[in-house]
Amino acid sequence: MLEEMYLTAIGVIMNEEKPQAHEVARKMAQWLSARGIQMGIPLTKVTELVNSTSHELTQKLEKLDFVVVLGGDGTLLNTARLMAPFQVPLLGVNLGRLGFLTEIEEHDLFPALDQVIAGNYTIEERMMLQAHIISEEGASPIFYALNDVVVTKGANPRMLRVEAFVDDELVATYSSDGLIVASPTGSTAYSMSAGGPIVSPDLQAMIMTPICPHSLDARPLVISQNKVIHVTVRSPYVDGLVTVDGQPGRPLRWGESVYIQKASVTCSLIKIKNRSFFRILHEKMQQGRI
The missing domain is CATH 2.60.200.30 (Probable inorganic polyphosphate/atp-NAD kinase; domain 2)
Known part of the structure; x- marks a missing residue:
């Protein structure tokens, strides 16, 4: 479970091509600020991370306790590769079509963050x-x-x-x-x-x-x-x-x-919902979405 220090340095990475991502990110920044939770990096677009060679940014990424990823599976894949050397857990928020890897939907974001703060989650390591x-x-x-x-x-x-x-x-x-x-x-x-x-x-x-x-x-x-x-x-x-x-x-x-x-290294995914891989697979197969 997350220790108290996890509430002092988190990152928010978004897919700037998703129209609602900017608004969701803005609301999240306000939500965190109201609870005295520091953002370890500013609201960051995934393309800025991909293209950045800044040593200062790298140092900030190393100190993050977890990252909220606003986008779809593609955004989470990009973030997973970038954060792999730092072994930082990721919470995926689906703003896309598929959402097979992302943990929660947009409307569940703030209840999910409350769950993380309360320690009601697990970490799933992916090879x-x-x-x-x-x-x-x-x-x-x-x-x-x-x-x-x-x-x-x-x-x-x-x-x-x-x-x-x-x-x-x-x-x-x-x-x-x-x-x-x-x-x-x-x-x-x-x-x-x-x-x-x-x-x-x-x-x-x-x-x-x-x-x-x-x-x-x-x-x-x-x-x-x-x-x-x-x-x-x-x-x-x-x-x-x-x-x-x-x-x-x-x-x-x-x-x-x-x-x-x-x-x-592995990819650490924050899991809040009690859904197994096979339940998710069944849901997506039924929806014809994978």
Whole structure:
């Protein structure tokens, strides 16, 4: 449960593209101020965090006790990657369409904050992925994903040919539109759309799912958390494109590889409602919204 210090330094991060986000954020700032609760950072747009290299901002993020995320699942994914090195818990408020990852709806925000103040909540740790690219220039910095790391062919109409290895042992060579490596949380996202299995988020595993493979025997694989997956492009005329949680990607050229494994950090989600993953899954399936 949250200790008293959690009420002294919280952050509010919003998706500025959501029309109601600014008004909700303003009301929340007033609500916190009336209770003497300090905002560890000013009301912050998620794009400002993505683009910021400010050392001062980084120091403030390190000191936050938790973050309220105003947006949809995409905003929460962006915030999860940014906050992963700091291990700061997140409370997701759905202002979007899906709301599979976010904990509460807009109308529940202030009752939910009262619950947090009273200590009536739990923390759910979600496994994340970490990845880096190996090219002629060497290794890239590590980047984190809550949902998935994907190698696709981009806009090229030709198929992409990739080799997939697990602990340096060749598993398969795929001619396809690409390959998804998902966390259990990401199993209900792109991987599911490509025919991958739904995996309970409390498991520690990775799911490797080919996208539109040109083969009848290409099937998704569930792989141990202790393994390292690496995907190497073997298309001389088609570059791959690496994307993380659906964000703009980086080209992956012939012979270059992306290495993916369980991250050394997790995403901490504040849970207030007593809803299991399977209840949420049933609700979303009934609504046709995942």
